[in-house]
Amino acid sequence: MIRARVSGRIWSTRHIGTLPTGALLEVETETGTKLIAFDPLGCADGEAVLVTQGSVAAAFFPEKPAPIDALIIGSIDEQTSKPK
Amino acid sequence: MIRARVSGRIWSTRHIGTLPTGALLEVETETGTKLIAFDPLGCADGEAVLVTQGSVAAAFFPEKPAPIDALIIGSIDEQTSKPK
Amino acid sequence: MIRARVSGRIWSTRHIGTLPTGALLEVETETGTKLIAFDPLGCADGEAVLVTQGSVAAAFFPEKPAPIDALIIGSIDEQTSKPK
Amino acid sequence: MIRARVSGRIWSTRHIGTLPTGALLEVETETGTKLIAFDPLGCADGEAVLVTQGSVAAAFFPEKPAPIDALIIGSIDEQTSKPK
Amino acid sequence: MIRARVSGRIWSTRHIGTLPTGALLEVETETGTKLIAFDPLGCADGEAVLVTQGSVAAAFFPEKPAPIDALIIGSIDEQTSKPK
Structure with missing residues (x-):
């Protein structure tokens, strides 16, 4: 998995029928890579x-088959992330 | 998923039999990476x-089995993409 | 597979229901890439x-389906890793 | 998918039993990345x-299971590839 | 697939139970990327x-399920690899 921060949101009115209903968030990694992930957590x-x-x-x-290749699976607790 | 812009189209007259019929578009990401994606949306x-x-x-x-590893799943609404 | 070193741990109190219970460790490769992997070995x-x-x-x-895309499968014996 | 050019061929006399019989071509992308792909098209x-x-x-x-992670699925028509 | 050279070997005494018995080799690509691959060929x-x-x-x-994401599928014949 990768650690990222939510940096935006996109909307897609015209899309394929199998796209699940829900939020599509733009997230950015520590190295600046951006990707769009489905967010089931709000x-x-x-x-x-x-x-x-x-x-x-x-x-x-x-x-199935959902055409989703990136999914937010959790919100990272800020105060406890490092050090181990 | 990744955000990209359509930058071209390719044709392949000679191809394997399991390639689905439809448009093969060249798309380019914000960082300049190019890939070819199947486009079911026109x-x-x-x-x-x-x-x-x-x-x-x-x-x-x-x-199945379609040999497609990149698919356009939606058109991004331009006016609402950022900020959240 | 990739060789990495454990560099931290994250906690996620708010997560999707299918996330398996267990440790989520931050690991870092020799080139500095960081990822989060599930650790079944402690x-x-x-x-x-x-x-x-x-x-x-x-x-x-x-x-299934566990939303885990990175897993620690072994601890590397330090004294014998190189040369072959 | 990615666009590439055939840049060589490899032979592997000693290989695992599930490797399909056929040509293994070296292809190179526009950015110089090289990979080996199975070629069913000659x-x-x-x-x-x-x-x-x-x-x-x-x-x-x-x-199945064929241990192939890269496959040439078509020859790109040269004269019509760009612009759209 | 990728072309690489064997550059080392690792041992993992403490590992998960589903790791197949066999050699885990470090291989290095022409661009210097290193990964660990299972070697069924010796x-x-x-x-x-x-x-x-x-x-x-x-x-x-x-x-199944073997937690292996990289496998050596053949030894490349040195004298015939290029040109085509």
Whole structure:
């Protein structure tokens, strides 16, 4: 998984029929890479999140096949992230 | 998923038999990376699109196994993309 | 697989229901790339570990579908790693 | 998918038993990245090709599990590739 | 697939139970990227090998689910690799 921060949100009115209903957030990693992830948790702008990628992201959706390759799976507790 | 813009189109007269019929668009990310994605939506040159990658892209096609590892899943609404 | 070192740990109180219970460690590769991996072995901070990625990481969990795309599969024996 | 050019060929006399019989071509992307792809089309050196990657490449082979993660799925028509 | 050279070997005494028994070799690509691949062929240090990655690497193992995302599938014949 990767650690990222929510940096925006996109809307897509015209999309394929199998796109699940829900929020599509832009997240940015510490190195500046941006990607768009599906958010089932209602995360806020600036929130630190844990993102999983690939086919395991799609497996979250019971109605297959969901065309989702990035999924926010958790909000990272800020005060406890480092050191171990 | 990644955010990209349509930057071209390719044709492939000689191809394997399981390649689905449809448009193969070249898209470019904000960092300049180019890839070729299948387009089921009829997107125009310059349009901002949302692209999914990997096996979840192939799962879109009912007749498996489609050899597609990149799929345009939506057109991004331009006026609302940022900020959240 | 990739070779990495444990560099931290994260906690996520608010997460999706299918996230398996267990440690989520931050690991860092020799080139400085950081990722978050599920740790079923109880690895310590600074320990050299072997990490697998993608859907094979999720296949480790009997209760599918686990949204895990990075898994620590072993602790690397320090004294014998090189040369062959 | 990615656009690439055929830049060489490799032979592997000693290989695992599930490697499909056929040509293994070296292809090079516009940015100089090289990879080895299975070629079911008989492409020539210097030819522009479309390459798919990951598990969808292996799904092309009826006798599973083929250990192929890169497959040439088409020859790109040179004269019509750009602009759209 | 990628072309790489065997550059070392690792041992992991403490590992998860589903790790297949066999050699775990460090391989290095022409650009210097290192990864750890399972070797079913008994390759030697310095040998040129062909490596497949992702879930197709795990599919090689009959006893699933193997947590292997990189597999040596062949030894590359040195004298015939280029030009085509």
